[in-house]
Amino acid sequence: MTEEKKAKGEQAGEGTETQHLTPQSTVPDAGATEEHHDRFKDATDNLKETTEKLWEGTRHAWSTATFKAVQYKQLVQKKIDLAALHKKISAAHHDLGKLIDDLREEGKKNILNLSEVRALMEKLDGYKEAAASLEEEIEKVRIATPTADTPAAEEKQD
Numbered sequence: 001m002t003e004e005k006k007a008k009g010e011q012a013g014e015g016t017e018t019q020h021l022t023p024q025s026t027v028p029d030a031g032a033t034e035e036h037h038d039r040f041k042d043a044t045d046n047l048k049e050t051t052e053k054l055w056e057g058t059r060h061a062w063s064t065a066t067f068k069a070v071q072y073k074q075l076v077q078k079k080i081d082l083a084a085l086h087k088k089i090s091a092a093h094h095d096l097g098k099l100i101d102d103l104r105e106e107g108k109k110n111i112l113n114l115s116e117v118r119a120l121m122e123k124l125d126g127y128k129e130a131a132a133s134l135e136e137e138i139e140k141v142r143i144a145t146p147t148a149d150t151p152a153a154e155e156k157q158d
Contacts, residue, residue, distance in 0.1 A: 067146050078138045085131045092124040 099120060103111045111117055 063146070071141060071144060074141045075138060078134055078141065082131060082134045082138065085127055085134065089124065089127045089131065092120060092127060096120045096124060 096117070099116060100111055103114065103117070108114065112121075
């Protein structure tokens with residue numbers, strides 16, 4: 001009966017390898033170990049390369065997002081400052097117009113040469129210069145790109 005099972009197992013391809021195994025043949029030879037090691041090393045290198053690419057992509061996306069967020073924050077703050085300056089300019093225009101009208105009603109001559117009027121005009125000029133400066137800064141921030149020390153710029157150069 002064992003011969004029948006043995007014959008059926010050989011026909012099915014079972015057991016043929018186990019018949020020829022000896023204690024020495026169960027130990028893998030050096031060539032197989034080296035081949036296994038090379039395949040493992042290749043797989044590890046491939047995984048490492050893929051992980052590095054993924055990390056670089058993530059780092060680039062993070063760097064770009066944070067740069068854009070900081071840029072947006074700066075733009076918003078400068079626009080808020082500019083709006084406040086425009087309100088001050090409007091208020092100074094109002095004060096200057098009221099002062100000139102009051103002085104004209106009093107019958108004063110050379111209204112534009114009076115110290116009060118000159119002081120308000122100088123104040124107004126200062127506001128206008130500050131507004132022009134802020135508008136230039138806003139434009140610089142708007143067109144800014146990541147600098148060389150940020151990771152996004154380093155990858156752009158590659």
